[in-house]
Amino acid sequence: MSETMLQVRDVKTYYGSICALKGVSIDVNQGEIVTLIGSNGAGKSTLMMTICGSPRAREGSITFMGTDISRMPTHQIMRLGLAQSPEGRRVFPRMSVFENLQMGSEITDGTMFDQDLERIFEMFPRLKERRDQRAGTLSGGEQQMLAIGRALMMRPKLLMLDEPSLGLAPLIVKQIFDAIRELNKRDGLTVFLVEQNAFHALKLAHRAYVMVNGEIRMSGSGAELLANPDVRAAYLEGGGH
């Protein structure tokens, strides 16, 4: 098996006195798409934010490519080659699409800027059409594409996506998931995907974790979990498709 890129071990995160993550361990290996599914409030986004350093893990360790990042400030973690498309997209609404993408490349040396930009416009042609438009005027799907594109401009080794399908039409969801698959297959980009849309996420992922109440309940390959009757009952039947 290829080497472990991101290693989360027994991480506990608290909001005040409330324990949101009760000792979570996951691994993301180089070249994989790993997904984390779970219902509302299970702690999926908390885990992703904890990896980014805000909020901090009270216990446990988080290692990215051999470096312990559990005590590092967020902006330094992001400079190690980790990129995140945060929940709710969070594009810069008053800045143009082009400026948004440029903000992503702020931590790179800028030599590959034109190539990176071209690649993202190729992947999401809609962004090219709208590159001078304010990001706040884009549709939800276009904003999601922009958020992913902005994260890719950081030239990451690991791309973390928090609910990219949230509130989007099925056709757009398919487009975005196709793009993720393509990124992984063609460029070998490692992807960590947090999703509520379990059906699509499990079909896409090499490996998957199921989170319930701040704990990892199950793990396995995407296909295994897709066939698992418990997973089907909890997350798929009655509206996954």
Add this chain to the structure above:
Amino acid sequence: MAIEPNSMTTAVLAPSKPPIDWSNSIKESAIAALVMLLIAIPIFAIKTDQAMNNVLSLETRWGLVATLCGLVFASRLFAHVVLWNRAPGAKPVQLIPDSVTAALGKISPVFGPLALGFAIIFPFVVYIEQGNGALKWVNNYGIQILIYVMLGWGLNIVVGLAGLLDLGYVAFYAIGAYTYALLSTSEPIQLWMAAHIGEGFWQAWAFWFCLPVAGVLAAFWGIILGFPVLRLRGDYLAIVTLAFGEIIYLVALNWVDFTGGGAGITSIPRVTFFGIPFTPGDDGFAARFGIDPSPVLRSIFLYFLILGLCLLTAFVTVRLRRLPVGRAWEALREDEIACRSLGINTTNTKLTAFAIGAMFGGFAGAFFSVRQGFVSPDSFKFLESATILAIVVLGGMGSLVGVVLASIAIVGGTELLRELDFLKQVFGDDFDPTQYRMLLVGLAMVLMMLWKPRGLISTREPSVFLKERKAVSGSLVKEGHG
């Protein structure tokens, strides 16, 4: 009921207006008048007067109350019948039509050079035209407006670009002013300079040495303010900065040994033309350059000094917006979490915004005290912060041209009110139009927020672009996103 007769041209095309609901309109207007009555009774109806023999007498002013209620009723009814009674789907009545806004947006690229050209020839034209009478125009209008332009542009960095709501900006203005006032009147420095460099050296050169010091000190205090508020945003940040402004004011007022307290600091050295004083004597500016001596010369020099400082502020702002730190400011305004997840150090970003904004406030403060020759805490009250913030908001957050227009309107407008002497003939000799200044500014603010909630200039030019610059109007973006 009666149907409003449509004008002849629109009658054919426009869908017909719905009939006016008179009973409802009158009822609604009466309620508004009643509200006015309730407000007016405690405020206007009874006036206390102290007679010469210290006896309080009550004067009732029911006529005024009735007039006010009548006005409210009439304007409300007018709004119901004319403004709000429109056919379904028709465009709402706009006080500032879209065409004017569009024109404002279009002139903004040429506005800068045009305004600068006007600003440069303005003092010469009035001096040639009016001689010594030009003092009022250069001083009260020119310099006064430019000070606020500079303060507005400085605050614009903090509020407009970095999105950090600062209600205590006047503190940095005060720090700059007191820096110059204290250093230039300091006896030890004066003696040391006299002993080592020459008699009168400090008097002549103090301003030019203190100007950068004022900027640096203000920037230092900007960082001091920045640290505790790093984690705060929006209303919480506003309250802490408000408190900071009050602290500086109270220190200036109460630390009598150091700042002179409420009496302030007097006889601050006046500005010199790089060492040459503006005095009528032989070594004065006029004699050295062979010009007729005139008190206006000093004012004209001060005018160009503040104009230069303004241009420096604008230049730095425009340059910084294109650099990573400026882009980070704007990204921070838009979304702090996204900013951090892109690897941007938000701590440094905020501190630089506070420091650079404060630095320009400090420069303006040093200028203020060299112009006045006198500083006291009264010049640095909260009202001053509010005025500067009003200028930034009215102008349109982040827009340099907007700040200029708003300063002209608010500061120039106040000065214009002093000119309205003919109103005394209407309202009697006690009438002082300048007392209504804040009322008018408040009214302007309310109207602006109703019709142009994003300020006079609401378009934002992208700082980076591919082939051509395209500005998108704020009206196309939803509320809070433009």
